[in-house]
Amino acid sequence: MTPPTQTLKQRPGADGPRGSGPLNTQDQALHTRTLPRFAPLGLLAAATAVSVGISLALGWNRAAMVVVAAILYLVAINLVSRSVENGRRATDRTVTGLVTIAFLIALLPLTTLLYTVLSNGLGALSGEFFSASMRNIIGEGGGIYHAIWGTLIVTGLATLMSVPIGVFTAIYLVEYGKGALARWITFLVDVMTGIPSIVAGLFAYALFVLFLGPGVRSGFGGAVALSVLMVPVVVRATEEMLKLVPNELREASYALGVPRWRTIVKVVLRTASAGIATGVTLAVARVIGETAPLLVIAGSTDSVNFNPFDGRMATLPVFTFYAYSEPGVPAEFSVERAWGAALVLILIVLVLNLIARLISRAYSPKTGR
């Protein structure tokens, strides 16, 4: 491994304010000089001040100001550290800065997204928004009553289908499965998590078309499509949880003469129930926002439809999509409804995630007792 010093030392422009003497003497000393602990923060403040000054003078916007401040900081910490400490430390400090910046950049979409949805969507929320459908609505008014019911029905049916299949598959993999079949199921479940959601929708359509003829649309088809996406998530979550159940519990149960299936139901599943509940909640949160498969197979309608086996069924994500992409003539009301629906959708997803975390936090230390 080549020490980074060799290349870095020769770089021009490494002369700091005090000039960089022969670095070798510093490298070989037992106690190298180090920057004081406040140095990074101080340099950051200085870089920000300079950047604000330049921006005010040249009339740049805030985004440019932040970018310039970040670059100034990285250059400054590198030069200062190089002159006081050594090249290796300078690289280390620069990378620390870069990694922190990467994290802050990653937070940027989350915060701006929440802000955009809140500021645009809050105005749309009202009593009517939750209690009215879009039937006979042109322009102002109307709401998402039909879409909320559609989402509840489709997601509920998908959950009813996926949870038994997913949990039983996980039981097979953990408790019974050995050999090639179990290995292949594990592997293909992993591959299945990567199926594009629109392909799941097309699959449901292709399946139902065989029985019901072309142009078929139904809420149940949407539930089938969502199940294809949901089952692998449930299997993986349940599998992880079942593996955490200590073998001693199973053996204790067998020793008492309890049949295997009752051991699994009464001991293993009960021990893992909180973890499974967390996994299922996260799986629901994942599919409740799926748009593409429902666009293909469940379609869209303006009226309330409680029958998942007959006709089109509106859902929140599809409603959001059409309200924005095909707003009709006075566009602003429909766009506002789109933001309102997006806000409701994101709130549902966040609440589901929160519930999942709370369940897992409340019951998590199931092992090591």
Next chain:
Amino acid sequence: MADSSNELTRPVKRLGDRIFSGTALGAGVLILVTLAGVGLFLTIEGLPGFTADSSATQPADNFVGLAGPLVFGTVLSATLALMLAVPLAVGVALFISHYAPRRLSQGLGYLVDLLAAVPSVVYGLWGIIFLAPKLVPIYRWLENNVGWIPFFSGPTLASGRNMATVAVVLAVMILPIITAICREIFLQTPTLHEEAALALGATRWEMIRMAVFPYGRSGIVSAAMLGLGRALGETLAVTLVLSPAILYSFNFIGAQNPSTIASNIALQFPEASGLEVSVLIATGLVLFLITFVVNFAARAVVNRRSEFSGAN
């Protein structure tokens, strides 16, 4: 006598056990059947689409003329997104696993996971309303100053609905899954390797280069490929953000952008009928095969690491 000893050693087969294990096996097999069914039903319904004439493959003349640019657009947008997301995700994962204070790291990881929970249609709205206008000044600058590079020849739309914006939105969407897997792998680096590096006098960055990256290289590669799989199949964000066309173009900030398979299906399917549906399902089959291969390869790499538990 022989009977009773036989009775003792033979495992008891209860009816309940047989029903229960049979159900469990059935559920597992059902998953395999479903996966095979996805391929089978798409093939049955999509087969007429492969030989369709120009009436059903507008604006192209035949299926290849339609599917070719779509595959190109799909791969291009996903690749661009990957190039943006992977360095950022590795940085974020490093921050969470090795730089942030221990107490904070779990909470920070949860914050990044929240990004994965946001529905794609909301990302689409955010991309078109918030992000695209913010990026237009950058596109204008690129067009005016480095427009001689074919990637940036423009002309930029005032709405910013182009390939570059799509790439940024997709990068944000695949960031959480890449970060989650990288973080998991970085945390699995043997502590002894890290401590050995530090004891030799390495700085934190040198320790990461000597101990963490070599250990996690295959994990980073497969995380990137899983991210690629997600980006290839992403639908609504692309549909909302892109101003689509059927063509080959490397101009990232122009007015005419190659559409993607998924986005094209979402746009055309609701109004399609007859042979057009078959054509769309056939393109869906192509997308399924591409993502299947990518995911298959990625998982094969991940599974070679026996201890890896999966982070999705």
